[in-house]
Amino acid sequence: MLEIKNLHASVEEKEILKGIDLKVNAGEVHAIMGPNGSGKSTLANVLAGRPEYRVTSGEALYEGKNLLAMAPEIRAREGVFLAFQYPVELPGVNNTTFLRTALNEARKYRGQPEMSAGAFLALLKKRMQLVEMADTLLSRAVNEGFSGGEKKRNEILQMAVLEPRLAILDETDSGLDIDALRIVANGVNKLRSKDNAVILVTHYQRLLNYIVPDFVHVLYNGKIVRSGGKDLAMELEEKGYDSIKEKEEAASAIQ
Amino acid sequence: MADTSQIKGWYLSLFKDFENHLNGEKSSSFHSVRKQAIDRFAQIDFPDTHQEDWRFTDISPILRHTFSRADKEATAIQTKGQLSRFQFNGMKSRLVTFVNGSYLPELSIQLPLPEGAVIGSLADALKNRNDAVSGHISNDASVGENAFTALNLAFTADGAFVYIPDGTEIEEPLHLLFISTGPGEFISQPRNIIIAGTNSRVRIVEHYVSLDGGTYFTNAVTQIHAGENSSVNLVKIQSESLNAYHIATTDASLSGNASFVSHSLSFGASINRHDLNVGLKGEGSDATLEGLYLLSGNQLSDTHSMIDHVSPHCTSQEHYKGVLDGKSHGVFNGKIMVRKGAQQTNSYQENRNIILSSEAKVDTKPQLEIFADDVKCSHGATVGQLNRESMFYLRSRGISEEQAKLILIYAFASDVLKDIKEEEVRTQLENDLSERFLAPLK
Numbered sequence: 001m002l003e004i005k006n007l008h009a010s011v012e013e014k015e016i017l018k019g020i021d022l023k024v025n026a027g028e029v030h031a032i033m034g035p036n037g038s039g040k041s042t043l044a045n046v047l048a049g050r051p052e053y054r055v056t057s058g059e060a061l062y063e064g065k066n067l068l069a070m071a072p073e074i075r076a077r078e079g080v081f082l083a084f085q086y087p088v089e090l091p092g093v094n095n096t097t098f099l100r101t102a103l104n105e106a107r108k109y110r111g112q113p114e115m116s117a118g119a120f121l122a123l124l125k126k127r128m129q130l131v132e133m134a135d136t137l138l139s140r141a142v143n144e145g146f147s148g149g150e151k152k153r154n155e156i157l158q159m160a161v162l163e164p165r166l167a168i169l170d171e172t173d174s175g176l177d178i179d180a181l182r183i184v185a186n187g188v189n190k191l192r193s194k195d196n197a198v199i200l201v202t203h204y205q206r207l208l209n210y211i212v213p214d215f216v217h218v219l220y221n222g223k224i225v226r227s228g229g230k231d232l233a234m235e236l237e238e239k240g241y242d243s244i245k246e247k248e249e250a251a252s253a254i255q
Numbered sequence: 256m257a258d259t260s261q262i263k264g265w266y267l268s269l270f271k272d273f274e275n276h277l278n279g280e281k282s283s284s285f286h287s288v289r290k291q292a293i294d295r296f297a298q299i300d301f302p303d304t305h306q307e308d309w310r311f312t313d314i315s316p317i318l319r320h321t322f323s324r325a326d327k328e329a330t331a332i333q334t335k336g337q338l339s340r341f342q343f344n345g346m347k348s349r350l351v352t353f354v355n356g357s358y359l360p361e362l363s364i365q366l367p368l369p370e371g372a373v374i375g376s377l378a379d380a381l382k383n384r385n386d387a388v389s390g391h392i393s394n395d396a397s398v399g400e401n402a403f404t405a406l407n408l409a410f411t412a413d414g415a416f417v418y419i420p421d422g423t424e425i426e427e428p429l430h431l432l433f434i435s436t437g438p439g440e441f442i443s444q445p446r447n448i449i450i451a452g453t454n455s456r457v458r459i460v461e462h463y464v465s466l467d468g469g470t471y472f473t474n475a476v477t478q479i480h481a482g483e484n485s486s487v488n489l490v491k492i493q494s495e496s497l498n499a500y501h502i503a504t505t506d507a508s509l510s511g512n513a514s515f516v517s518h519s520l521s522f523g524a525s526i527n528r529h530d531l532n533v534g535l536k537g538e539g540s541d542a543t544l545e546g547l548y549l550l551s552g553n554q555l556s557d558t559h560s561m562i563d564h565v566s567p568h569c570t571s572q573e574h575y576k577g578v579l580d581g582k583s584h585g586v587f588n589g590k591i592m593v594r595k596g597a598q599q600t601n602s603y604q605e606n607r608n609i610i611l612s613s614e615a616k617v618d619t620k621p622q623l624e625i626f627a628d629d630v631k632c633s634h635g636a637t638v639g640q641l642n643r644e645s646m647f648y649l650r651s652r653g654i655s656e657e658q659a660k661l662i663l664i665y666a667f668a669s670d671v672l673k674d675i676k677e678e679e680v681r682t683q684l685e686n687d688l689s690e691r692f693l694a695p696l697k
Contacts, residue, residue, distance in 0.1 A: 048651050051643070076653035088648035092666030092673070101662070102652040109653070141666075158652065 001026045001197050002047075002067075002166055007058035009046045015056070016042040018222030024166070027194040031208055031233060032201045034219035035241040040201045041085055043219070044170040047199075048082035049075050062166065076102070077109035079196075081164030083155040085171040090142040095154070096124065098142050099161050106162060127160040131187045149180035156187040167191070168199045173207035185210030205237035220248050259301050262318045267297060269442075270409055273324065277412075285381055285389035285411070292408035301402045311586040311618045312528055312557040317500045322442035322472045325355035334434055334466060338362055341432055341464045346679035348430040348460070349374055355435055355471075356443030357413050366427060371420035374429060377446055380416040388416070391448060392478070403502045407444045407476045414445035414475075417459070421452035421482070428458040428677050435473060435499065436466035447477040451485040453510075458488040460680055465496035465523070475503040481513035483537060488516045490675055492684070495523035497552065504530040511537030511566070518675055519558070520684065521548040527556040535562070535569035535597075546575035547671040549691070550583030550615070557586035562604075564597040564630075571601075576671050577608040578664055579615035589634065590622040597627045604634040609641060609667055641667075665692040 002024040009017040016039045024030050034040050046053045047060065049072035060067040067075060090098070104114040115123070124138065131153040143151050152172055159167055169188070173181055188211050192198065200211060208216070208230065216232040217224045220241075225248055226232065236244070270293050274281060301318060302309040334354050342350070351374065352362040358376030368374060380388050392411065415431045435443060451457050463473055473495060481487045487507070495501045501524040507515050521527050533542045548556040562571045577585040587606040608617045621634040641663045649659035669688050675681040 050647055072650040073653050073655050082651050088644050092669040093662055105653040
């Protein structure tokens, strides 16, 4: 589904990603872990097409197509979804209208008929149960005045409505208490299927107790330095990132 | 400077004609106020762009017209049956309707009033309580200051008159509806007087509309006196014809612990100028001024606000926003004056603009004059494009760049409406905005 080859990317002339290789197949859940500043969020945002991030070399193929050449909205309509680490507040933009506009854009793109307000509302109510979200949040402006947990749940609600093939969750667990974490994780788990894939970007192993990954990758200094199964996350939890840092620094010293 | 003697001569002759129609009222005490005003008008010039306060606002197009006074009876007939266009769906309000500046009781809705309260026309008030009204009007310092306010004062004949006695709350909003209609190029000069007694509460919608989109001139003055601990809530909606001119002054004087909340929304008119003067005269008074101007084509909208902190412990917040398209021009001049005794003043002012075309422009100028030493004052002004973070968020959900822009403009503008108390008014205005910005998306 996604094949990233030797991806380099910069923000404001500073190189953050220094050669990422990653292959994600349908049905898989990949966790990207690593210390702060390692480039995890940059990778997530580059895949979603944030304009401030400049890809300097390498490629990313999504279902065989050149993902990096697509505008952010085309990537979304093609089925790529980024759950933001810091969901943006949009005062004055109604949550329901926003979601319906987004869904109908994707449907038009795929040649499907647009969904009526009534049909959409029915779908929305169903999806809201997944994230145990209160009805009142629907009539409010997108994320405005939402608590941290509500914002993250709203991201997963958007994901549930848009049904992406490739979902990238950027630190969705940060700032969540244990109940909110459980709700968010539940939502994601229910959306897992053999046809779609999930990339979880996280600093902590905690989320992976709830969403069990098939693969764990450790990002350090803009590169994937280790990959393994879910046990790797446990090992990191025990030893911390320092062991990785030391090893990498020792390796670069030898070179 | 252009020669304006001809057009001044026109208004002077119009005054003669107006005087001749006043009949017995000519001998009232108020008429001497009118005569002083027309004398002042005769002596001063119309403002031009050499004056600092009018630097960006060239009013000379207004002076190219010879606007006349409308015939009250003729216009009443054509307005009948069209009223519902301008009412707010589902809102139970006290409707006070003016057509081309004259009060029309047959197009108004009166509801039972609390004892002592008056909601009606200035014409009636001048008939029934001339001395009190006269004293009230001439006490106001800034009336008759420039040629437009002098002209308004000279021609004072009608407008809304609202008197809320001490301790009285008017539950239903007052809808002051000013309809302009042709044929012919008319001038309307309403003078509205709102007096809110101690501990009183009132909510008012001051609404300017056009029946048939003609060329006309509204030259309005609204005077507000908010008594101690009173609450006055004013929503001014300027939806004049795009060929019309709208020059207005709102003067609000606040006594101790009074609260004044103003929303000023400017959508119509070829040239719009709003002078909003708020005097925080009593200790602990509070003013909130929200504003929005949406401009396109060759429209010009100029807001000059003056927040005068006279007494200590007063607060003021001002947020004005503009969305400018085409070759339109927005002007915001926000002055905050903190006088010597006004310690513990807390004042905040913000003007934000979004420019959608390369030919639209904004002149924004904050002015702080502070003569007290224990105050908190801040201001900010921005002229720019849409927030990048928000743009990316919308696009990352599959919404095109163009759509995302429209959604964010709608959001930027509708934010000004969110604290409007009258739900029906807010909904109507939101629908208007949505029609304007989001219609292409539907």
